Amino acid sequence: MVSAMAEPADIAAAVEAAIERHAHRAGALLPLLHEVQDRLGYLPAECEGPIARALNLSRAEVHGVIGYYHHFRREPPARHVLHLCQAEACQSMGCHALLAHAKRSLGSDRDFSIEPVYCLGQCANAPAALVDERVYARLTPARLDEMIARLRAAGRT
Numbered sequence: 001m002v003s004a005m006a007e008p009a010d011i012a013a014a015v016e017a018a019i020e021r022h023a024h025r026a027g028a029l030l031p032l033l034h035e036v037q038d039r040l041g042y043l044p045a046e047c048e049g050p051i052a053r054a055l056n057l058s059r060a061e062v063h064g065v066i067g068y069y070h071h072f073r074r075e076p077p078a079r080h081v082l083h084l085c086q087a088e089a090c091q092s093m094g095c096h097a098l099l100a101h102a103k104r105s106l107g108s109d110r111d112f113s114i115e116p117v118y119c120l121g122q123c124a125n126a127p128a129a130l131v132d133e134r135v136y137a138r139l140t141p142a143r144l145d146e147m148i149a150r151l152r153a154a155g156r157t
Contacts (some may be wrong), residue, residue: 004076007041014039015047019054028055029065033072042073072118078113081152082106083130086116089123097125101141106147112148 002109006014018035022028032051037043043066052059066072084090085097099114106112125137129144136147 006042006044006076008046011040011044011046012050015050019051023054029057029062031064031065034136037072040076042076045074070118073115077115079107079111080113080131082114082116083117083120085118085120085122085126085128085130087119087123090127093126095127098139098141098144102144105141105145111152150154 014036017039018032020095021035022032025031031052032055033043036047036051048059048062048066051057052062055062066074068136074123082102084095084102086095099116106114115129120128120130120135122135122137127139128135128137130136131147131151136143139147
């Protein structure tokens with residue numbers, strides 16, 4: 001995955017590969033968008049036109065789908081993306097306070113970004129988060145701070 005702004009050639013290659021793989025399928029838009037984002041880390045505006053043309057959609061339709069789903073990003077992500085669950089079980093266990101704490105703790109830290117998700121399948125272990133493909137459960141502000149400190153100490157930031 002590209003972590004900075006993608007070059008035009010990288011965008012074109014990612015879009016072309018995804019179109020080739022998915023355009024023939026019914027309901028191709030979402031899998032296609034996921035593939036492009038998985039490859040680039042985000043969905044740059046330059047991808048909307050080629051995808052719309054390939055799927056016989058308007059650019060507005062593609063733009064609208066990207067904007068509708070929380071999972072899709074229009075900007076490159078930070079090095080570590082903190083996906084913090086906001087579903088009902090996590091809400092009942094304090095995810096809103098945890099989100100506020102994370103925002104205060106990380107502030108303008110460019111190595112971390114915070115993105116809400118709506119269920120990580122950890123309802124019995126709420127509140128939960130996903131960072132770098134690893135699930136963290138039964139989070140508290142202190143445990144969240146420890147996790148962030150471990151990522152920094154490991155030299156990943």
